[in-house]
Amino acid sequence: MGYIRAFVATSLLGGLAVAQSSPSLPATHLKPKTVTAFKNGLAFVIRQGQAESQGGSGYLTRVPPAALGTLWVAPLDANVTLDELVATRISATYRAETRSATSIGxxxxxxxGKRATLLLASGKxxxxxxxAFGPGSPTASALLYLEGDAANPGYTPFQPGDVKQVAFYELPASAVQTLQPEGDATEGKQLAxxxxxxGATGPVNxxxxxxxxxxxxxxxxxxTLEDDKTATIAMQALMINDAEDIExxxxxFVVGFPNFAFSRVLxxxxxxxSLAAFLSSLARLPISGGENALSNAVLSQRAAPYRPEAADDAGTINGLLEGAAQSEEDLFLYGRQNVTxxxxxxxxxxxxxxxxxxxxxxxxxxxxxxxxxxxSRRVTAPTETEPEKIWHTLRLTNSLKFPWTTAPAxxxxxxxxxxxxxxxxxTPVGATTSLRLTLATDIRAQQSEQEAERxxxxVMINRSAYSAVAVNGALTLRNYKSKEVRLVVRKSVIGEVLSASHNxxxxxTAEAVQSVNPISKIAWDFSLKAGETVTLTYRYKVLVN
Structure with missing residues (x-):
C-alpha cells in the first residue's frame, strides 16, 4: 500500500463557468490579468474586466479558494465605490466530463466509497x-467527509488541503468525473x-x-563556459499551474522570502x-505565523557566502527586456508577458x-x-586513510543587474x-558563488597532525584540571596538472590557533561557545604552479583532561 504524492489543490472545480445563472442579475467571469508567482506554490492573482450589472448589482463567477484577508474587489471607474460583496450559490447547468486525476483532491x-488512510499535515x-466532498452539488463545498470505523464512528470533515498523502486499500481510480457547462447534464449550483x-447602474470595470x-x-x-574567463548563464522559469486557466x-516570478501568515486559512x-472548520483552521496556525511549516530544500532560499569581490565589468544581458525585472522591497520580480x-x-x-x-x-x-x-587521556584522533577530497569548482561573479535565486544549475x-x-x-548582485563541478584527481593532498608539547x-576550570596540548599540523598538496591552479584551503580545528604559514x-567562530575549547578556522588562498608541491603548516593549542 503505497502513498500517492501530488500537489494539493484546494479548489477542485475552480474552472467551472455559469451556463444558466439566476435570472434576476447578470453574471460575469473576470479573467486573470497579472499573476505574481512564488516558489512555495502561492500566487497572487489580479483579475480585471467589465462586469455586467443591473442597477449596480451583479455576479462574479469562478470564485477562487483565496487565503484569508487577501480577496479584494474594487471598481476601476471614477466615482464608483463597492458597497457590498456576498458569497453565494447560483443555478448553473453542467455536463459530465472525465479527466485524469492530477492532485490529491x-x-x-x-x-x-473506497477505504483509505489519510496522512494529514499535522502528522496524524x-x-x-x-x-463525499460536501453536501449538495459538486461545487457546493470542497470539504472531504470520511466515515470512520467502529472505534471512531460518524462522519468527520477535512479540508483537502490538509491531506498530504493518501493510501488506498484497493487499486485506486486514476480518473475523475468533472462537470462542465453546456450539453446534456443536470442542474447544479455555482459559487459566485x-x-x-x-455610482453606476450599468456595466462597471x-x-x-x-x-x-x-x-x-x-x-x-x-x-555554459564560453572560454577560460567568461560564462553564459541562462535562467528558465518552470511554472506549475494547478489553480486556474491563465490566458x-x-x-x-518572485525571488525572496515571502511571509503570508494566513496562506493556509481559506x-x-x-x-x-463551515464556521467550525474555519475556526479550527485558525487554531492550527503556528504561534509565530509565517511560512516556516511550508519550507523545504527546493522551495526555500539558501544564500551563498558573501564575498565582496568587485566584478571586472557590468556584464552583458541578453533576452531580458528593460523593465522586465524589478525590485519590490526585499523581493525581486522577473516579468514575463503574454503567458497562457x-x-x-x-x-x-x-x-x-x-x-x-x-x-x-x-x-x-x-x-x-x-x-x-x-x-583516560584525550589525544588527537588519527588521520583517516581515505583520499582527500578536493573539489574543482567554478567561482562565478554576479555582474548582472539582478540576483540569482537558489536553483539547480x-x-x-x-x-x-x-x-x-x-x-x-x-547570490546578490556583485557577490560571488561557487558551483562544484567534480572531484579533482590531478591534485593530490595529504594531512597530518602530531603532538608537539604538553x-x-x-588550567583549572570548574574544579577540573586541564592539560594544554600544542599540536603541529601539515597539509601537503601537489599539482599534477599541466597548468597553474588557484587553491582555496579551509581547515577547522578544535582549539586556539597559534600560527599558520603561507599567510x-x-x-x-561562535560555534560550541560553551566548550572549553573554541572552534577555529584557518583559510589559505594561493596559486600552485604545474608540478609544484606546497606544505601548509599550522599550530594550535587544545585543552584536554
Missing part, C-alpha cells in the same frame, strides 16, 4: 471510507460573488485580487467551509541570459578532528557537453 473525489493518520456598487495556492514556479539554470496574462468568501497556461499544464519560460566572469578554483574543506579518549562546456549539475545558491594541569588567516 482529484484522487479522493475519484475514489468516493486517519482511516475510513471516503463518502454578488456585488453591489454605488472591476478588479479582483487574491492569494491562492496551487500555482507556483521553480527556476533552473544553464551555465495572455503578465506573470511575475477566506470565508471562498464558501468552502491552462489549469493542469506546466510551462517553461526563458527569463534571462547573460555573460558573467568566472574562475576555476580548487577547494579543500578539512573538518576538525575531535579529540578521542585513550586510557547545469554546467555545460562550450561544445555543449555536460560537466556537472549542482545547486546554485542565492603542559599537564595547566593563512585564522579566526575563532
Amino acid at each position: 482529484d484522487l479522493l473525489r475519484a475514489n468516493v 493518520e486517519v482511516s475510513g471510507v471516503i463518502r 460573488l454578488r456585488f453591489r456598487v454605488k 472591476l478588479t479582483m485580487g487574491y492569494l491562492q495556492s496551487g500555482l507556483g514556479w521553480t527556476p533552473a539554470y544553464r551555465i 495572455n496574462a503578465e506573470v511575475f 477566506s470565508p468568501l471562498a464558501l468552502q467551509q 497556461l491552462a489549469k493542469g499544464e506546466r510551462g517553461a519560460y526563458n527569463v534571462f541570459s547573460g555573460r558573467v566572469g568566472y574562475e576555476h578554483v580548487y577547494e579543500w574543506e578539512i573538518p576538525a578532528a575531535p579529540p578521542v579518549t585513550v586510557d 547545469l554546467a555545460m562546456s562550450a561544445d555543449n557537453k555536460p560537466l556537472a549539475q549542482e545547486t546554485l545558491l542565492y 603542559k599537564n594541569d595547566a 593563512g588567516k585564522a579566526e575563532r
Whole structure:
C-alpha cells in the first residue's frame, strides 16, 4: 500500500463557468490579468474586466479558494465605490466530463466509497471510507467527509488541503468525473460573488485580487563556459499551474522570502467551509505565523557566502527586456508577458541570459578532528586513510543587474557537453558563488597532525584540571596538472590557533561557545604552479583532561 504524492489543490472545480445563472442579475467571469508567482506554490492573482450589472448589482463567477484577508474587489471607474460583496450559490447547468486525476483532491473525489488512510499535515493518520466532498452539488463545498470505523464512528470533515498523502486499500481510480457547462447534464449550483456598487447602474470595470495556492514556479539554470574567463548563464522559469486557466496574462516570478501568515486559512468568501472548520483552521496556525511549516530544500532560499569581490565589468544581458525585472522591497520580480497556461499544464519560460566572469578554483574543506579518549587521556584522533577530497569548482561573479535565486544549475562546456549539475545558491548582485563541478584527481593532498608539547594541569576550570596540548599540523598538496591552479584551503580545528604559514588567516567562530575549547578556522588562498608541491603548516593549542 503505497502513498500517492501530488500537489494539493484546494479548489477542485475552480474552472467551472455559469451556463444558466439566476435570472434576476447578470453574471460575469473576470479573467486573470497579472499573476505574481512564488516558489512555495502561492500566487497572487489580479483579475480585471467589465462586469455586467443591473442597477449596480451583479455576479462574479469562478470564485477562487483565496487565503484569508487577501480577496479584494474594487471598481476601476471614477466615482464608483463597492458597497457590498456576498458569497453565494447560483443555478448553473453542467455536463459530465472525465479527466485524469492530477492532485490529491482529484484522487479522493475519484475514489468516493473506497477505504483509505489519510496522512494529514499535522502528522496524524486517519482511516475510513471516503463518502463525499460536501453536501449538495459538486461545487457546493470542497470539504472531504470520511466515515470512520467502529472505534471512531460518524462522519468527520477535512479540508483537502490538509491531506498530504493518501493510501488506498484497493487499486485506486486514476480518473475523475468533472462537470462542465453546456450539453446534456443536470442542474447544479455555482459559487459566485454578488456585488453591489454605488455610482453606476450599468456595466462597471472591476478588479479582483487574491492569494491562492496551487500555482507556483521553480527556476533552473544553464551555465555554459564560453572560454577560460567568461560564462553564459541562462535562467528558465518552470511554472506549475494547478489553480486556474491563465490566458495572455503578465506573470511575475518572485525571488525572496515571502511571509503570508494566513496562506493556509481559506477566506470565508471562498464558501468552502463551515464556521467550525474555519475556526479550527485558525487554531492550527503556528504561534509565530509565517511560512516556516511550508519550507523545504527546493522551495526555500539558501544564500551563498558573501564575498565582496568587485566584478571586472557590468556584464552583458541578453533576452531580458528593460523593465522586465524589478525590485519590490526585499523581493525581486522577473516579468514575463503574454503567458497562457491552462489549469493542469506546466510551462517553461526563458527569463534571462547573460555573460558573467568566472574562475576555476580548487577547494579543500578539512573538518576538525575531535579529540578521542585513550586510557583516560584525550589525544588527537588519527588521520583517516581515505583520499582527500578536493573539489574543482567554478567561482562565478554576479555582474548582472539582478540576483540569482537558489536553483539547480547545469554546467555545460562550450561544445555543449555536460560537466556537472549542482545547486546554485542565492547570490546578490556583485557577490560571488561557487558551483562544484567534480572531484579533482590531478591534485593530490595529504594531512597530518602530531603532538608537539604538553603542559599537564595547566588550567583549572570548574574544579577540573586541564592539560594544554600544542599540536603541529601539515597539509601537503601537489599539482599534477599541466597548468597553474588557484587553491582555496579551509581547515577547522578544535582549539586556539597559534600560527599558520603561507599567510593563512585564522579566526575563532561562535560555534560550541560553551566548550572549553573554541572552534577555529584557518583559510589559505594561493596559486600552485604545474608540478609544484606546497606544505601548509599550522599550530594550535587544545585543552584536554
